Amino acid sequence: MTERNEHHYTENVQDHLQQVLHLLEKHALVETVTHRQELPRDERHELLDKMLHKRHLAELREKLEELHPADIAFILEALPIDQRLMVWDQVKADRDGDILIEVSDAVRESLIATMSREELREATEKLDTDEIADLAPDLPQNVMRDVFKSLSIDEREQLRAAMSYSKDSVGALMDFNMVHVREDVTLEVVSRYLRRFEELPDHTDQVFVVDRDDRFKGVLPINLIVVNEPETVVGKLMLTDTIRLNPDEKAVQAAQSFERYDLVSAPVVDEEGKLVGRVTVNVVLDFIRAESETDLLNQAGLREEEDIFASVWKSAQNRWTWLALNLCTAFFASRVIGSFENTIEKFVALATLMPIVAGIAGNSANQTTTIIIRSIALGQVSQANARRLMIKELAISGLNGLVWGGIAGLFAYFLYHNVALGLVMTSAMLLNLTLGALVGIGIPMIMQKLGRDPAIGSSVLLTAITDSGGFFIFLGLATIFLIR
Amino acid sequence: MTERNEHHYTENVQDHLQQVLHLLEKHALVETVTHRQELPRDERHELLDKMLHKRHLAELREKLEELHPADIAFILEALPIDQRLMVWDQVKADRDGDILIEVSDAVRESLIATMSREELREATEKLDTDEIADLAPDLPQNVMRDVFKSLSIDEREQLRAAMSYSKDSVGALMDFNMVHVREDVTLEVVSRYLRRFEELPDHTDQVFVVDRDDRFKGVLPINLIVVNEPETVVGKLMLTDTIRLNPDEKAVQAAQSFERYDLVSAPVVDEEGKLVGRVTVNVVLDFIRAESETDLLNQAGLREEEDIFASVWKSAQNRWTWLALNLCTAFFASRVIGSFENTIEKFVALATLMPIVAGIAGNSANQTTTIIIRSIALGQVSQANARRLMIKELAISGLNGLVWGGIAGLFAYFLYHNVALGLVMTSAMLLNLTLGALVGIGIPMIMQKLGRDPAIGSSVLLTAITDSGGFFIFLGLATIFLIR
Numbered sequence: 001m002t003e004r005n006e007h008h009y010t011e012n013v014q015d016h017l018q019q020v021l022h023l024l025e026k027h028a029l030v031e032t033v034t035h036r037q038e039l040p041r042d043e044r045h046e047l048l049d050k051m052l053h054k055r056h057l058a059e060l061r062e063k064l065e066e067l068h069p070a071d072i073a074f075i076l077e078a079l080p081i082d083q084r085l086m087v088w089d090q091v092k093a094d095r096d097g098d099i100l101i102e103v104s105d106a107v108r109e110s111l112i113a114t115m116s117r118e119e120l121r122e123a124t125e126k127l128d129t130d131e132i133a134d135l136a137p138d139l140p141q142n143v144m145r146d147v148f149k150s151l152s153i154d155e156r157e158q159l160r161a162a163m164s165y166s167k168d169s170v171g172a173l174m175d176f177n178m179v180h181v182r183e184d185v186t187l188e189v190v191s192r193y194l195r196r197f198e199e200l201p202d203h204t205d206q207v208f209v210v211d212r213d214d215r216f217k218g219v220l221p222i223n224l225i226v227v228n229e230p231e232t233v234v235g236k237l238m239l240t241d242t243i244r245l246n247p248d249e250k251a252v253q254a255a256q257s258f259e260r261y262d263l264v265s266a267p268v269v270d271e272e273g274k275l276v277g278r279v280t281v282n283v284v285l286d287f288i289r290a291e292s293e294t295d296l297l298n299q300a301g302l303r304e305e306e307d308i309f310a311s312v313w314k315s316a317q318n319r320w321t322w323l324a325l326n327l328c329t330a331f332f333a334s335r336v337i338g339s340f341e342n343t344i345e346k347f348v349a350l351a352t353l354m355p356i357v358a359g360i361a362g363n364s365a366n367q368t369t370t371i372i373i374r375s376i377a378l379g380q381v382s383q384a385n386a387r388r389l390m391i392k393e394l395a396i397s398g399l400n401g402l403v404w405g406g407i408a409g410l411f412a413y414f415l416y417h418n419v420a421l422g423l424v425m426t427s428a429m430l431l432n433l434t435l436g437a438l439v440g441i442g443i444p445m446i447m448q449k450l451g452r453d454p455a456i457g458s459s460v461l462l463t464a465i466t467d468s469g470g471f472f473i474f475l476g477l478a479t480i481f482l483i484r
Numbered sequence: 485m486t487e488r489n490e491h492h493y494t495e496n497v498q499d500h501l502q503q504v505l506h507l508l509e510k511h512a513l514v515e516t517v518t519h520r521q522e523l524p525r526d527e528r529h530e531l532l533d534k535m536l537h538k539r540h541l542a543e544l545r546e547k548l549e550e551l552h553p554a555d556i557a558f559i560l561e562a563l564p565i566d567q568r569l570m571v572w573d574q575v576k577a578d579r580d581g582d583i584l585i586e587v588s589d590a591v592r593e594s595l596i597a598t599m600s601r602e603e604l605r606e607a608t609e610k611l612d613t614d615e616i617a618d619l620a621p622d623l624p625q626n627v628m629r630d631v632f633k634s635l636s637i638d639e640r641e642q643l644r645a646a647m648s649y650s651k652d653s654v655g656a657l658m659d660f661n662m663v664h665v666r667e668d669v670t671l672e673v674v675s676r677y678l679r680r681f682e683e684l685p686d687h688t689d690q691v692f693v694v695d696r697d698d699r700f701k702g703v704l705p706i707n708l709i710v711v712n713e714p715e716t717v718v719g720k721l722m723l724t725d726t727i728r729l730n731p732d733e734k735a736v737q738a739a740q741s742f743e744r745y746d747l748v749s750a751p752v753v754d755e756e757g758k759l760v761g762r763v764t765v766n767v768v769l770d771f772i773r774a775e776s777e778t779d780l781l782n783q784a785g786l787r788e789e790e791d792i793f794a795s796v797w798k799s800a801q802n803r804w805t806w807l808a809l810n811l812c813t814a815f816f817a818s819r820v821i822g823s824f825e826n827t828i829e830k831f832v833a834l835a836t837l838m839p840i841v842a843g844i845a846g847n848s849a850n851q852t853t854t855i856i857i858r859s860i861a862l863g864q865v866s867q868a869n870a871r872r873l874m875i876k877e878l879a880i881s882g883l884n885g886l887v888w889g890g891i892a893g894l895f896a897y898f899l900y901h902n903v904a905l906g907l908v909m910t911s912a913m914l915l916n917l918t919l920g921a922l923v924g925i926g927i928p929m930i931m932q933k934l935g936r937d938p939a940i941g942s943s944v945l946l947t948a949i950t951d952s953g954g955f956f957i958f959l960g961l962a963t964i965f966l967i968r
Contacts, residue, residue, distance in 0.1 A: 012737070013740075013744070013863070014863050017863075017866075021866075021868060068744065068745060070743075070744035070745065071744065074744070074862075074863075077862075077864060078862075078863070078864040078866075078869075080869065080872065191710060194710045194711055195710070195711050195712070195713070196711075197711050198711070199707065199708075199711065200707040200710065200711060202746060203689075203746070203748065204707060205687075205689060205748070222706055222707070222710060223683065223684040223688060223706070224683075225710065226675060226678045226679070226684065226706060226709065226710070227678055227679050227680075227681050227682070227683065227684060228679070229679070253496070256497075258769065259554075259766075259769055259770065259773060260497070260552065260554035260555065260558070261552060261554060262686060262687070262766035263766075264687065264689070264748055264765070281748065281765050281766075281769070282743075282746035282747075282765075284769070285742065285743055285765070285768070285769060285772065286743065288769065288772060288773060288776075289743060289772060289776075292772075292773075292776030292777075292779070292780075293776075293858070295776070295780060296776075296779060296780065296783070296854060296858070297854065297858075299780070299783060299854075300850050300851045300853075300854035301847065301850075301851060302851055302854060302855070306855055308855065308859050308864060308865075308873065309869075309872075309876075312876055312879040312880050312883060313883075315876070315880055316880050316883050316884060319848070319851050319880070319884070320884075322847065322851070323844060323847060323848060323851075323884065323888055324888075326843065326844060326847045327840070327844055327888055327891065327892065330839060330840040330843045330844060331840065331895060333839060333840075333843075334836050334837060334839065334840055334895075335836075337835060337836040337839070338833075338836040338899070341832045341833070341835075341836065344828075344832050344835050345829070345832045348825045348828050348829045348835075349822075349825075351821060351825075351828050351832075351835035351838075352818045352819075352821040352822040352825065353818055354835075355814060355817055355818060355821070355839060355842070355951070355955075356811070356814040356815065356817075356818055358839070359810065359814045359817075359951075360807060360810060360811055360814060363785065363806065363807060363810045364803070364807060366784050366785075367784045367785060367786055367803050367806070369784075370780060370781065370783075370784035370786060371786070371790055371792065374777070374780070374781075375792050378558075378561075378562075379497070379498050379501075379558075379562070380561060380562040380792060381792075382501075382502075382505075382562075384505060385562075385564065388564065388793075389792065392793075392796060392799070395796040396796050396799055396800050396803070399796060399797075399800050400800060400803070400807065403804075404807055404808075404811055407811065408811065408815075411815055411818075415822070467839070467843075471839075
């Protein structure tokens with residue numbers, strides 16, 4: 001969807017949000033006034049209210065019309081449900097589709113819920129097939145059936161293809177807006193062909209060269225068309241040693257190729273060598289952003305992105321799995337302490353010191369895991385260097401154990417004037433930090449071996465082990481050396 | 485630096501890493517054999533060793549030559565120091581600069597440390613001025629002086645400009661490889677002008693239209709040059725309502741513009757309306773990736789990206805500030821418990837249950853903060869909706885307090901058959917979760933008001949409060965209601 005000329009670009013979308021909020025407030029003010037005066041009023045008054053009402057909505061509509069779909073999406077996301085739907089009502093129907101593509105999943109759901117089957121069908125039909133595929137999971141089945149019927153045979157094929165790839169594959173990032181030419185024509189011919197387009201598809205930095213059977217031969221950068229003489233033949237200029245993505249390949253890998261080679265677009269070629277689509281850098285950018293957000297959310301145990309104005313009930317559910325898991329591990333740790341109740345009864349100081357041992361090891365293990373998960377994601381961890389990394393992390397935890405364990409030992413000694421307690425404290429810290437390093441490396445590496453994403457769930461497991469382990473080591477050592 | 489034709493693109497850089505490792509191993513094997521036979525050997529043997537030795541290095545050199553600089557950078561990052569330097573030695577000198585630009589800061593340091601002043605000067609001189617500015621902080625002063633002398637007056641001006649912008653501003657992302665034309669010429673003239681370039685600068689999706697004083701007038705997408713008739717005048721086609729970045733603007737904002745508007749390049753225009761440079765999507769991609777990595781590292785309290793093969797000492801230092809801070813807050817929490825020693829002595833069960841109260845509230849507060857920090861970053865939090873968000877998070881924590889606090893209370897009751905203990909447990913959970921929600925929202929919002937990055941340091945402060953607060957609330961309630 002190219003809309004270069006139609007809408008204003010803006011450096012600061014915040015300003016527009018403020019203006020929209022201002023319009024909504026004026027509107028709300030009229031509403032409040034209208035509702036408050038419940039006593040019978042003369043007709044003139046009522047009419048005035050209605051006019052004001054309409055004027056504000058018209059202003060809002062005008063404002064929205066000049067905004068880029070991405071900016072409207074931003075504004076919708078930043079508004080509470082009631083105001084969001086009021087703004088959504090004022091958006092021109094023919095832009096609904098573009099905006100639905102841009103908003104976050106959670107907000108999209110709230111918008112789709114208010115639209116009729118007819119509205120949804122109209123909005124969806126205006127989109128490219130790859131975009132329809134993105135919306136499909138959120139649309140009611142009957143709408144999708146209608147949309148499918150309205151497509152041409154080629155488009156149906158594309159839609160079916162786009163929907164058949166898994167969410168994390170190159171196929172899911174792919175679009176079908178590629179321009180292709182044959183290798184035996186001249187640049188002159190290519191230029192004439194291109195001039196038949198009113199506008200080239202977005203991100204057309206290169207056209208793809210294919211043979212009669214749509215088999216991919218190479219790419220011809222637009223820049224080369226521009227800087228070379230018109231009589232040059234495509235075959236002589238085209239680049240053949242270029243990246244080819246496979247539709248089943250992991251999207252993460254494609255993203256890495258875009259980053260490494262500074263690509264703007266890349267051809268997607270299937271097993272038989274046929275050109276099936278292309279991936280463009282803007283989609284990759286969105287993908288990378290979404291990935292990094294998922295990482296941050298998962299680290300805090302949030303299952304998915306939250307609409308900040310979702311209901312309390314919905315938000316709470318998003319957070320529950322994690323809290324439930326943590327509660328279980330906390331119960332377990334609590335029972336570990338429970339089995340040392342006799343020891344604690346005899347020496348209460350232990351109860352004050354034990355959280356230190358558990359906490360610091362948890363922090364340190366978390367650092368180790370972050371480094372390892374990142375190295376695994378970058379592909380820097382191999383069997384060849386795994387042992388080396390393990391030894392290094394153990395050495396760091398040993399060093400940390402001596403330094404911070406030593407300080408904690410002194411802290412314990414000065415508080416309770418008991419040398420043995422200080423020594424138990426230091427050794428427990430040293431041991432638990434070492435345990436933390438072992439699991440901090442071990443968990444993500446095992447997860448990777450099992451083919452699971454090491455970024456998900458590693459930290460609950462980690463904290464469970466450093467907590468319970470820390471309590472066990474500290475109270476265990478204390479039972480042996482301090483209680484006779 | 486355009487190297488489209490020279491080096492192989494690769495979908496799986498891992499394979500190349502394996503091949504390089506294999507070559508290095510063969511090489512190392514020869515070395516070991518040579519070193520082991522310390523008894524005198526006949527000359528023929530020694531010669532053979534040397535030949536083998538040389539052959540492997542030659543193979544390695546060949547292998548490296550066909551790789552893209554970004555892939556060599558990847559391989560260097562994945563190798564331990566000794567092997568890394570061996571590979572670095574085999575890289576052709578004229579590619580040093582491009583590779584230094586690509587590697588991570590930590591690895592760059594290790595490579596630069598082995599290079600002579602002369603080598604560094606040569607490597608740097610081959611780069612564009614914006615790239616030299618990127619390397620500058622890592623280069624010795626005398627090298628930078630040499631490089632500066634070798635530049636033209638224009639380039640010196642560019643370098644000075646590039647280095648004058650702060651690291652997180654648009655100026656730091658900018659390059660100077662823009663093509664500009666006047667608005668009163670025809671596309672024909674533009675095409676002829678462009679044909680004088682052997683190759684257009686990377687990511688030239690548009691040329692910039694300026695007047696005689698370099699004042700920015702608009703942009704002319706290359707695609708429009710291609711699809712329009714040659715006699716059309718630039719002024720008629722150019723787009724004027726287009727994004728303009730300011731060099732002092734925050735880089736994050738520019739990145740958001742690229743994401744929202746799917747840009748490939750954007751002009752950078754100064755206060756006086758002069759075109760000073762451009763930003764391209766590949767730089768934005770790197771910037772976004774780096775930002776998201778910094779976020780993940782900071783969350784685990786890692787000050788900076790670590791070279792995974794850095795020395796134990798260096799890695800430990802990267803992690804110390806955070807651990808030291810956490811140790812301090814743990815000491816404080818420990819003293820909070822310490823002030824209730826009498827209570828614990830009378831009722832040891834409290835010691836087993838208190839970590840549950842502290843832990844779950846910490847997790848829940850962390851979820852709240854993650855959502856708020858993200859919303860702040862997206863610009864969705866304003867004074868208008870802050871109260872609304874606060875109320876929502878308090879409601880969620882209340883709900884969580886009743887649900888999970890209730891379960892924890894039952895857990896306590898079934899273990900110790902004490903109804904009062906169960907009630908104390910539930911109320912403490914409820915109160916501490918509420919406290920967690922308050923600080924989970926409050927801390928990032930206050931940090932933002934103070935103009936600081938809310939993502940840094942929020943979590944230490946948060947955990948400190950939910951830990952100490954949890955112990956205080958739970959043990960305090962217990963002292964009041966359980967101990968007579």
